[in-house]
Amino acid sequence: MTRTVIAQGTFDILHPGHVHYLEEAAAMGDELVVIVARKANVDHKEKPICPATQRRDVVGALAAVDEAILGHEEDIFVPIEELDPDVIALGHDQHHDDAAIEAELERRGIDCEVRRAGAREPAAEDELLSTRLIIERILDQRG
């Protein structure tokens, strides 16, 4: 049986931290599907610059990713119900509460493990491992 893993995020401007997360998530199963967050659901930080379809297409081009899809606009558990994954891989700093996700999965009758990926260890001290930091650097140097 194919083990499907789900990863999710905004993926506005890609960096090696994203690649690390998605490679770790892919290693948790056989097939990796990535749910790309809709702008309306990014409410805990600045909204993404790039359109959702562009973010989906670039994430989908990464070697670790089998498929990238746009998230649901209102109910983030709709794609999970449709995909019926074996594992949800949360990013190391994702604000979601593991126990709350597990409770919602149980309520909806979805049998799926929730795991957390680790953070990337910087390969060089000047690596920019956050979209926010890349944007800050652009504003500093080109603004």
Ligand SMILES: Cc1cc2nc3c(=O)[nH]c(=O)nc-3n(C[C@H](O)[C@H](O)[C@H](O)COP(=O)(O)O)c2cc1C
């Ligand atoms: C299990 C799970 C499923 C998600 N599904 C969706 C979705 O269908 N639509 C969406 O817009 N966001 C969805 N999200 C939320 C975002 O992907 C994401 O967590 C957040 O809004 C963006 O912040 P981040 O890039 O800091 O993680 C989901 C999150 C989780 C944990």
Ligand SMILES: Nc1ncnc2c1ncn2[C@@H]1O[C@H](COP(=O)(O)OP(=O)(O)OP(=O)(O)O)[C@@H](O)[C@H]1O
């Ligand atoms: N340096 C990193 N190491 C490991 N995973 C990362 C790293 N940066 C981001 N991720 C993961 O990638 C996923 C998507 O991240 P997101 O699109 O929010 O990027 P970000 O660079 O963290 O954004 P921002 O800097 O704007 O908060 C999240 O699950 C996050 O945990």
